[in-house]
Amino acid sequence: MLNFTNPNREAKLSYGSADYLILESGSYVLCAVTAKRIPLEELKYWNDDLQEAYVDAEASLKRRLESRS
DSSP: OOOOOOTTSBOEEEEOSSOEEEEEOOSEEEBTTTOOEEEGGGOOEEETTTTEEESSHHHHHHHHHHHHO
C-alpha cells in the first residue's frame, strides 16, 4: 500500500461501521472528546453515526453516555 499522507495535516475521513474512507489525505485525526491528535495507524475507535474519532475506549464511552442524555 502506498502512503501519501502529509505528516502535518489533519486527514478528513468518512467513518463506516467497520472501516473508514480517507476523503482528504493527512497523517492524523482529532479526537472529538479530547482534541488529541490520533495518528491514522493508531485509530481504533470511532462512531459512524456521529462521524467522530476517539483517542481511546474511555473517550468513546464518554461521548456515548453524553449522547444518550
